[in-house]
Amino acid sequence: MLTTIIRRDLLLAYRRRSDVLTTLFFFVIVVSLFPLGVGPEMKTLRLIAPGVVWVAALLASMLSLNRLFAADYQDGTLEQMLLAPQPLALIVLGKIVAHWLVSGLPLALMAPVLGMQFDLPPAALGILFLALLLGTPILSLIGAIGAALTLGLRGGGVLLSLLVLPLYIPALIFGAGAVEAYSAGLSPEGHLSLLGALLILTGLAAPWVTAFALRIAME
Amino acid sequence: MLEAAHLTCQRGERSLFTNLSFTLGAGELLQVAGPNGSGKTSLLKLLCGLSPPVAGEIRWQGAPARGEDFRRQLFYLGHQHAVKEELSALENLHISAELAGEPLTDVEALDALARIGLAGREHLPAKVLSQGQKRRVALARLLVSKAPLWILDEPLTALDVAAVDLIQSRLAEHLANQGMVVLTTHQALQVPGVTPCRIELD
Structure with a gap:
């Protein structure tokens, strides 16, 4: 399934x-x-790089969120999914994984290339990639809850951002923090572990919460 | 057996129907009739469990009509036909059948599409099909569904005479196999050998 x-x-x-x-x-x-905006000041660029990449990743993943369920809602496929003889949470998880594969994974793969513009050393680029690899699924998981809650609302896109962006803050802090810790000469392990824990937590909870929100939205 | 007892449905402040009861046995067809906005679609959604009734109860084979076991025995065709514009007719049929837990082989799927009159159009994306042809893609599931309870919302809209005949004879076949059908339609329904029960909503 x-x-x-x-x-x-x-x-x-x-x-x-x-x-x-x-x-x-x-x-x-x-x-x-x-x-281009900040200028070729290497030290400043290295400093802002993790934050800039992460905030851009948050905004980019927001862009595709309102499409997660909207098309299936409009053409009636979502009704069929609710009536399928499998747990809805499983179907939702499938949709979230697919969403991550097309909108989260490419960002993580692209990030090291973009990080070079900020003069990040190779090891920091590796950590940036690893942090995004752990962090972007969290964005898709939390985003799915928001997308389900705002399904069928007029102006749902803006509401979705207001709802979801604050929930992205922990992922942002630990994700960007991992690279910053490495640049400061500390081990990024703690940040990455917390990011992993966050991924497991949202991975277990988000499909169920999203499924519940979808059932309410379809009533 | 599908039983509905004392159903009440409300949409916002408006009460669509109150205290509606009926029983549908094996081999019976129930036609829900009434003007636009009288709650036909709402009743069908209550029956398949998409929305809960304000009051009353729906029972399937004696147990509350909920859960995965009930959904496995249900085929619902909604107002929107759940056909993806980007996918071909064949892909649409495959995916909707898999979603319902009744996966088809390529041979079965192609055969169903040919019988519903889409031969030669199996691999075209649904967006280039006409309204009636899209409806046929959705209705192809009807030819292969093994679920005993069919709930169909306006299955005959946008179909030509030949397709209407095909659907009606398929309904007759399903009912002869002890199946059950609940449907809404504004067209005159002629299912050979079956007298439909009717519910009038107002």
Whole structure:
């Protein structure tokens, strides 16, 4: 069941490639604007790099969130998912995994390349990648709750940002903190462990909460 | 057996129907009739468990009609046809069947699409199909569904005469196999050998 949903959503994303590319290019452009705006001061750039990359990743993942359930809601597929003889949380988890594969993983893969513009040393780029690899699934998981809660509302997109962005703060702090700790000569292990713990926690809770919110939205 | 006892449905402040009771046995067809906005779709959504009734109870084979076991025995065709524009007719049929826990082989799926009149169009994306053809993609599930309880919301809209005949004969076949059907339609329904029970909502 899980693989059916993931395959379906990946196929749909492939047929609508432009949506996926928009998110990725948004991320690339926002991150690239900072070195141009701040100027070629290497020390400042190295300092702001983790924060800039992470905030851009948060905003980029927000962009694709309102599409998570909206299309299925409009064409009636969501009704069929609610009536499927499998737990709705499992279907939701499949959709979240697919969402991460098309909108979170590319950001993590792209981040080391973008980090070079900020003169980050190779080891820091590695940690940035690792932190995003652990952190972007958290963004998709928490975002799914928000997307389900704002489903079918007019102006839901803005409300979704207001609802979800504050919940992204822990991921932002530990994610950016990991790279900052390394730059300060400390071990990033603590930050990455906390990020991993956060991922496990949201991974266990978010599908159920999202499924519950979807049932309410469909009544 | 599907039993509804003393159902009440409210939409906002407005009460759509109160104290509605009926029983549907094996091999019976229930047609829900009434003008637009009288609560036909709301009643169907109550029956399949998408929304809870304000009062009353729905029972399937003696137990409350909820949970995965009930959903496995249910085929629901909604107002929107749940057909993805980007996917082909064949992919749509495969995915909706898998979602319902009744996966199809390619041969079965192609056969169902051919019978519903989509031969030669199996691999076209649904967005280039006409309204009636999209409806046929959704209805192809009807030809292969093994669920005993069918709840169909306006299954005959946008269909031509031949397709209406095909659906009606499929309904007759399902009822002859001890299936049950609840449907809404504004068209005159002629299912061979079956007298539909009717509920009039106002």
